[in-house]
Amino acid sequence: MHLRLLISLIVIIWVVLVGRVYYITMLRGEHYGILALRNTIKEEPIIPVRGAIYDKNGVPLAVNRLGFSISLQAHLSRAEGGQLDQAISYLLEVTKNGLPSDTNESLRARYIKLDNSYSHDPVELIPFMPYETALPYFTRLSLNPIINISPTTLRHYPHGTIASHILGYVSKVDRKNKMIDPISRTIGYYGRAGLEVFYNKELQGELGLRKFQVTALNREIDEISRVEPSQNQDITLFLDIRLQQFVHEIYMGEGKSGAILVMDLETGGILAAGSFPEYDHEKFITGIGVEEWQAMANDFSHPFVNKLVNSLYPPGSIIKPAISLAFLEAGEITPHTDFLCEGSITIGDRQFRCWRKYGHGRMDMRRAIAESCDTYFYKGATATGIDRISRKLVSHNFGGKTGVDLPNEFVGIVPSRERKVQRLKQPWTFGDTINTSIGQGDFLVTPMQMLQNAALLATGKLIAPRFARIVKTRETQFDRREVFTESDRAHIKLVRDGIGDAAGRPGGTSARAMDVLPFKIAGKTGTAQVAGIPQDEKVRMSESQLEFNMRSHAWYIGYAPLDKPRYAFATLIEHGMSGGGHAAPLTARVLRKMDELGYFEGVTKKERSIYAAPAAAPSARPSAPPEEEELTD
Numbered sequence: 001m002h003l004r005l006l007i008s009l010i011v012i013i014w015v016v017l018v019g020r021v022y023y024i025t026m027l028r029g030e031h032y033g034i035l036a037l038r039n040t041i042k043e044e045p046i047i048p049v050r051g052a053i054y055d056k057n058g059v060p061l062a063v064n065r066l067g068f069s070i071s072l073q074a075h076l077s078r079a080e081g082g083q084l085d086q087a088i089s090y091l092l093e094v095t096k097n098g099l100p101s102d103t104n105e106s107l108r109a110r111y112i113k114l115d116n117s118y119s120h121d122p123v124e125l126i127p128f129m130p131y132e133t134a135l136p137y138f139t140r141l142s143l144n145p146i147i148n149i150s151p152t153t154l155r156h157y158p159h160g161t162i163a164s165h166i167l168g169y170v171s172k173v174d175r176k177n178k179m180i181d182p183i184s185r186t187i188g189y190y191g192r193a194g195l196e197v198f199y200n201k202e203l204q205g206e207l208g209l210r211k212f213q214v215t216a217l218n219r220e221i222d223e224i225s226r227v228e229p230s231q232n233q234d235i236t237l238f239l240d241i242r243l244q245q246f247v248h249e250i251y252m253g254e255g256k257s258g259a260i261l262v263m264d265l266e267t268g269g270i271l272a273a274g275s276f277p278e279y280d281h282e283k284f285i286t287g288i289g290v291e292e293w294q295a296m297a298n299d300f301s302h303p304f305v306n307k308l309v310n311s312l313y314p315p316g317s318i319i320k321p322a323i324s325l326a327f328l329e330a331g332e333i334t335p336h337t338d339f340l341c342e343g344s345i346t347i348g349d350r351q352f353r354c355w356r357k358y359g360h361g362r363m364d365m366r367r368a369i370a371e372s373c374d375t376y377f378y379k380g381a382t383a384t385g386i387d388r389i390s391r392k393l394v395s396h397n398f399g400g401k402t403g404v405d406l407p408n409e410f411v412g413i414v415p416s417r418e419r420k421v422q423r424l425k426q427p428w429t430f431g432d433t434i435n436t437s438i439g440q441g442d443f444l445v446t447p448m449q450m451l452q453n454a455a456l457l458a459t460g461k462l463i464a465p466r467f468a469r470i471v472k473t474r475e476t477q478f479d480r481r482e483v484f485t486e487s488d489r490a491h492i493k494l495v496r497d498g499i500g501d502a503a504g505r506p507g508g509t510s511a512r513a514m515d516v517l518p519f520k521i522a523g524k525t526g527t528a529q530v531a532g533i534p535q536d537e538k539v540r541m542s543e544s545q546l547e548f549n550m551r552s553h554a555w556y557i558g559y560a561p562l563d564k565p566r567y568a569f570a571t572l573i574e575h576g577m578s579g580g581g582h583a584a585p586l587t588a589r590v591l592r593k594m595d596e597l598g599y600f601e602g603v604t605k606k607e608r609s610i611y612a613a614p615a616a617a618p619s620a621r622p623s624a625p626p627e628e629e630e631l632t633d
Contacts, residue, residue: 040215041224045186046208049153051233053167053195053203055241056271056469062167062196064153066131070141071122071148084108087146091125128154155189155285159241161278162248165306166239166406166467168194169281183207192284194306195235195467198407202471205230236470238269246593250586251276257301258553258572259308259447261465262590263455265565268463268478270404271599272590275307301574309402309409309448313572315439316528317355317372317509317579317633318450318555319393321457321495323381323437324365326392328494329487332383335494338364341375347430352378355527355633369498370508372525372633374438381437386428389436390416395483396462398445402452403464403479413444440529450557451570457499458522458559458568460484460492499524500562503584509633510556513584517591519603522565523558525579527633551575556583560591561603567594580633 053062070091076084088107107125114123134149141149155170173181173190184190187204191197208229213221247260251274262272279296296304305311327333343359344351354360354374360367368376381389393399399414413419415436417428435441448465455463464479484492499522502508509525529552554576559565569587576582594600 040213042212042214044210044212046210046227046229047187048205048207048229048231048233050155050170050187050189051203051205051235051472054234054236055239055244056237056269057240058236059241060158061163061237061239061241063156063158065128065156067128067152067154068126068131068134068138068149069124069128069152070126070134071124071150073146073148074116074121074123076146083146087144088125090144091141091147122148128152155282157282159245161252161280162241163239163244163274164194164278164281165275165308166194166273167281168192168196168198169284170196171284189285193281194406195237198405199235199468199471203233203235205233232473234470234472235468237467238264238267238271238469239273239467240271240597242597243272243590243593244274247272247274247590248276248278250589252278256576256586257307257574258576259311259570260572260586260590261308261447261451261570262594263451263463263465263568265455265459265463265559265568267469268455268466268480269469270465270467271567271594273308273467275305275311277301277303279303306406307447307572307574309404309406309446312410312412312444312446313553314441314443314528314530315445315450316526316553316555317374317438318524318526318557319439319443319445320369320372320377320437321499321524322393322396322398322453323377323389324369324495324498325396325488325491326389327365327380327384328491329392329485330384330388333365333380335365335491337380338362339368339376339379341373343375345375345378347382347434350431352431352434366494366498366501367507369495369524370501370505372502372509377437378434381433382430386415386417386433386436389433390414395485396453396456397483398449398453402446402448403466404448405466405468405476406448409448410446412446412449413442415442439526447570447572450555450572451568454557454559454570455568456483457492457496458565460489496522499558503558504562509580510584513580513588516588518595519560519600520562521558521560521591522562523556523584523587525584525633526553526555526557527577527579528553528555530575549575551577554579554581554583556587558587561600567599578633 050064052060052064054060072084072087076087085108091107110125138149141147157164157167157169169192170189171192173184173188181190181200183204183206184200186207191200191203196203206229209225209227211224211226213224215221243262250256251258251260257276259275260272261270263270283292302311328335340362341354341356341360343357344353346352352374355372359375360371360373363371363373363376365376367373393414399411401409401411415432420426420428420432420442432441436443451465452463455461455465459480460482461480462483466476466479468476470476500520502525503510503514503521503523505511510523514521514523530550552575554573556571556579557569559568569590571583571587571590573583573586
């Protein structure tokens with residue numbers, strides 16, 4: 001009886017075992033085969049080298065420094081015998097002065113924070129050690145089975161803070177970027193500003209993939225397959241680092257804040273661009289301290305803001321050429337219409353002053369542009385009306401993006417009746433129209449928009465500025481379009497003559513500043529007020545007597561040479577007091593540097609001669625004391 005029970009039990013056990021074997025091998029064999037394969041075959045992404053950024057002459061602007069990352073095996077803190085402390089002590093002993101800022105305690109805390117119970121991957125302790133620093137220790141570290149030393153790179157900007165707002169920077173990827181870009185999640189870094197973020201996808205490239213076989217202890221046995229990551233992610237710019245360094249030295253060396261832009265009209269390429277003050281973008285790669293960040297964020301000059309596209313300013317008188325085209329298209333004003341400027345006009349209970357206290361006398365449009373007579377534009381705007389002015393400004397892309405290859409471009413504000421009524425719930429007034437005519441009031445623009453407008457005045461085409469010339473071996477597309485109406489084309493010569501007179505004829509607002517140039521240019525000054533003048537103030541306080549943050553912004557836009565324009569420019573000095581006295585002379589220095597670098601090669605002797613056209617007819621204005629003759633617009 002007992003024997004039968006024993007035999008029955010053995011038979012039942014064998015039936016169960018055979019059934020289980022049949023289930024695992026035959027019915028679920030494929031499933032368990034896949035699981036087994038996963039336990040023996042691992043996949044590892046191969047991170048591509050981030051593309052470099054070069055200037056037009058092949059000078060590197062953003063590159064990758066070679067180095068090594070150092071990791072320890074996972075789960076050492078749970079191992080017996082104090083393996084973690086032994087490994088860290090060995091690492092510090094071997095590297096000695098290689099890790100001056102790290103201690104046993106800091107490395108141990110970092111390891112415990114990053115060690116994951118569900119991962120067998122090595123824990124990275126040192127994200128980057130420069131090649132020259134790590135090389136003497138490489139052999140000893142490689143021989144230790146617990147320590148893993150791997151080649152890696154770190155972003156580096158060889159020219160320091162120069163062009164920091166243009167290039168931007170990269171930093172460690174955060175949760176938001178991980179959701180947007182899975183490749184960045186693997187790489188660990190993402191572009192954060194400037195060209196680094198605008199072209200992040202192109203610069204970072206595509207991941208490679210390596211498959212290899214491992215043992216149960218996660219040790220590699222053999223490589224099964226390998227797909228290399230993408231290559232040739234480099235970007236070449238139109239930027240000339242020689243000219244870029246020159247404008248950097250002017251602004252940073254002289255403590256100026258603002259922006260400057262120079263564009264090649266044949267390509268739309270930007271040769272120099274600066275937002276000042278600039279900042280050290282390398283500090284953001286590995287992380288910046290809270291105190292340092294707060295100091296930068298609270299700095300009155302806003303060093304972290306890209307003023308080229310992310311700051312808005314009243315344009316002041318540099319908008320007058322565009323306003324002139326609006327006058328002429330409306331038909332209320334002709335090229336020969338003249339107005340008497342006596343220094344101010346009164347509308348209702350308000351007085352609107354011209355920048356020249358004693359007035360300009362009788363002004364037609366050409367002379368009004370050249371001498372920047374405010375009164376002429378007050379009266380012209382009153383005759384034309386804001387509706388037609390606003391439509392013209394919008395048609396020339398004010399209030400729109402320029403299309404430049406920088407992130408988060410602002411569009412500014414074009415004043416209009418509809419905007420004020422709908423958004424501000426306020427009625428439009430004659431005073432608003434008058435303020436708009438001289439680039440004040442609610443009118444706001446970016447320096448990039450004014451560069452585009454200068455190019456439009458020079459060429460008759462709306463050109464999209466661009467920094468990148470070649471992206472991953474491909475030429476970027478030159479984008480320009482026709483926006484001029486028949487009226488614009490018919491009258492643009494008159495406006496160009498006015499801008500040329502402003503830079504070359506006696507009485508022009510930048511003629512004195514441009515005397516230093518060996519060729520003729522066209523340029524319009526602007527002095528944009530940031531604070532209103534009380535109506536009861538009879539004698540306006542001079543700019544130099546005002547507190548710094550109450551002083552006007554200084555503008556200068558234009559193109560060169562005069563007859564055959566090759567380059568457009570826009571200069572802004574925040575609280576620079578005077579377009580003619582400060583922004584224009586600074587621009588003249590930049591143009592002279594361009595001449596030294598060969599940018600005006602081929603300009604004929606005639607084109608290089610100092611402007612020798614006859615002076616304009618004397619204006620019928622009251623005589624003014626000598627100090628009032630100094631040009632301030």
